[in-house]
Amino acid sequence: MTGADLNGAEQLSLDAARTYLLSAAQAQGVALEVYARRTAATSIEAHTGEVSEFKVSTQQGVGLRALVGGAWGYSFTENLSRPALERALRSAVQNAELVAPEAGAALRAWGTPPSVDTWGEGLSGVTAAQKVAVALQLEEAARRHDPRVASVPYTGYEDSQTETLVGNTEGLRREGRALHALTYAYPLAREGSENRMSGDWQFTRDFAGLDPTQTALTAAQKSLALLGxxxxxxxxxxxxxxxxxxxxxxxxxxxxxxxxxxxxxxxxxxxxxxxxxxxxxxxxxxxxxxxxxxxxxxxxxxxxxxxxxxxxxxxxxxxxxxxxxxxxxxxxxxxxxxxxxxxxxxxxxxxxxxxxxxxxxxxxxxxxxxxxxxxxxxxxxxxxxxxxxxxxxxxxxxxxxxxxxxxxxxxxxxxxxxxxxxxxxxxxxxxxxxxxxxxxxxxxxxxxxxxxxxx
Structure with a gap:
């Protein structure tokens, strides 16, 4: 359970919401697929030696796909209270009743998926200050690389941690999580009246593996190479x-x-x-x-x-x-x-x-x-x-x-x-x-x- 909304209704976890929806659909004889996702993200931008933007966001919700008479009906909700989930289920069924059947429409329960490491070392223990330091290091390294680097309009650090759950009334249950950490730099090179910009980036699932200085230098060299x-x-x-x-x-x-x-x-x-x-x-x-x-x-x-x-x-x-x-x-x-x-x-x-x-x-x-x-x-x-x-x-x-x-x-x-x-x-x-x-x-x-x- 994850607390309550402004009206005091209990908010379920993604897993509990999936279970509740599938149980309700089975009780009503409705074929249903549930796709649930939660993403926590950080975005930091740096400019002229300072943090110009720092955003932390979390988004979660549940998407429903009901199969009625060979037709798909969709709905979604970000309110994970039981009443809201019930409304979303009714909406999905009603929407399916409004559209034409589609050939090949069916729910399936497949075998076991492979083991794929999409989490790596994770971000546990990585502080906001460390993330800010990476963004600032990127911008400074690119800006100081060469006097012809006039500015670094786009530079920063981003990460996201995503949890995805899928389930259907055929008995399928899936859970997965993924981590993305990304740095990028796009320096502006200037010589006389000529301006050129290119960039570079690095993606990893291991924060310790980030090399902001190398990313910045490669980006600056790409921009400088375009001059003349x-x-x-x-x-x-x-x-x-x-x-x-x-x-x-x-x-x-x-x-x-x-x-x-x-x-x-x-x-x-x-x-x-x-x-x-x-x-x-x-x-x-x-x-x-x-x-x-x-x-x-x-x-x-x-x-x-x-x-x-x-x-x-x-x-x-x-x-x-x-x-x-x-x-x-x-x-x-x-x-x-x-x-x-x-x-x-x-x-x-x-x-x-x-x-x-x-x-x-x-x-x-x-x-x-x-x-x-x-x-x-x-x-x-x-x-x-x-x-x-x-x-x-x-x-x-x-x-x-x-x-x-x-x-x-x-x-x-x-x-x-x-x-x-x-x-x-x-x-x-x-x-x-x-x-x-x-x-x-x-x-x-x-x-x-x-x-x-x-x-």
Whole structure:
């Protein structure tokens, strides 16, 4: 039990609320799924040697999904008193009665999930003062690295501790917890009238493993490297794409591997299962069981056990990501990719840790001998990337390469193409995997031709 609300009603714990709801649903003959979550978070920002923001927040609630006559009805509540839970159950049932039945709708009780450590060393014993010190150290190290670092507009420390419970009236019960600790720094480099900004970050589940000074120095060096930019040429050139940039492109098009998008005809991969759709160097795996993955988990939003899923193998399309319902409609089993945006959201399909697997080419050999483009960042994905077709036209940053060496940075330019064409052109993959904060990963890649439009 966790106290009372303003009206004096007793507030249940997440576990007790789940038990109460499932018991009430079973007594009424209602098929019900409960998704409960509690998140405690800290956010600290630093600026000019002082803490500019310090936030501590806690959010918890319970999401309900009732199955009535083959139709789903959703509701949620952040009030965990018995009367509020009963109202939420009635709302879920009533909402289900208002919508049409859906093929494949059913609740399931899966087997035991794998053991996945998403907690690490935890944050017990870590004080607020220690977290503040990390944020201040980040900002100071970046600012003092070079006189051309004019300021550090974005720098800070964040952490979150999340408890997730899933259960349904088929007897399924799941409990999990996850810890995220993150530092980031984005320094502004200035020389004359030219301003450039890049950044770096570090994710960990072990506070003692944070290295704010190294993160700050790497961020400052990335920003400084962009100074002295020259206009980019226009044309089609050989290109090397950094791992982080390729991973960001992958993020923009991850939904094309969703079974729901495929069945709705909103993926360029629809109807192509078993076909070669990328270079034979490309193997793409989504793996929620990675020990240090940003989106690792033992089970998905429906409680289905997590397991690695190979989507592309040697360039051949092997599978799509599915939740229980999209899998049933495809005549398959769930791949453990049910996703929902917290207890307020509805169940969909989503990736966990999605990565193009590293190749065998040493990283330095990927750029060897290349005269052309080194693509380091793309921007504007919300408007410039179409996951329905795979086409993209994106603002970008990078460098010009001469015989494999960085000659000079380039002013902002545009790159255009199609993600499947790009993946099909890959002729070398580096051996180091880089990740984005959205849990997509890739090694550096070399392609023979990329369309560029300079400023």
């Amino acid at each position: 930019a020259r206009p980019a040429p226009t044309g089609t050139f050989p290109a090397v794409i950094t791992g982080e940039c390729l991973a960001d492109l992958l993020r923009l098009f991850a939904s094309m591997f969703s079974g729901r998008m495929v069945e709705e005809g909103k993926s360029p991969l629809a109807g192509r299962l078993g076909e070669v759709v990328a270079s034979d160097l490309v193997t793409l795996v989504d793996d929620a069981t990675l020990p240090l993955g940003l989106r690792s988990r033992a089970f998905d939003a429906e409680g289905c056990p997590s397991a690695p899923l190979t989507l592309l193998e040697g360039g051949r399309l092997k599978a799509f990501m599915h939740n229980a319902q999209t899998a049933a409609r495809a005549g398959l089993d769930s791949t453990g990719h049910a996703a929902r945006l917290g207890y307020q959201g509805v169940v969909g399909v989503g990736a966990s840790n999605l990565a193009i697997q590293p190749g065998t080419t040493p990283d330095e050999a990927v750029t060897a001998g290349v005269t052309g483009l080194l693509l380091t960042q793309v921007k504007g994905g919300h408007a410039g990337a179409d996951p329905y077709t795979g086409d993209f036209s994106l603002q970008a940053e990078g460098f010009w390469l001469e015989d494999g060496e960085r000659a000079h940075p380039l002013d902002v330019f545009t790159v255009a193409g199609n993600i499947l064409d790009l993946l099909s052109q890959i002729e070398a993959l580096g051996s180091t995997l880089d990740w984005t904060l959205e849990a997509t990963g890739a090694p550096a890649a070399r392609v023979p031709a990329l369309a560029v439009a300079g400023g």
